[in-house]
Amino acid sequence: MKNKENTVSNAGEDPQSSEQDNIQQLIIAIKDQTQAISDLAESNRMLVDYLIQDQSEKSDTDIASNYLDPDEED
Secondary structure (H helix, E strand, C coil): CCCHHHHHHCCCCCHHHHHHHHHHHHHHHHHHHHHHHHHHHHHHHHHHHHHHHHHHHCCHHHHHCCCCCCCCCC
């Protein structure tokens, strides 16, 4: 749906060309967004892998000491 504001601001331009430019800009923005989401997902996967590896390297007593014991006094 076109609004009058868009038509007035693009006076003298081919409306179809302007729409094609807008579509191209939208496609580029969507590709950039998709890449950013992929990068975030990859960094999250790497963080989870690191945490899993870190936990597996600790002994059972080290892991148990990570939890708070309400009966424990300092």
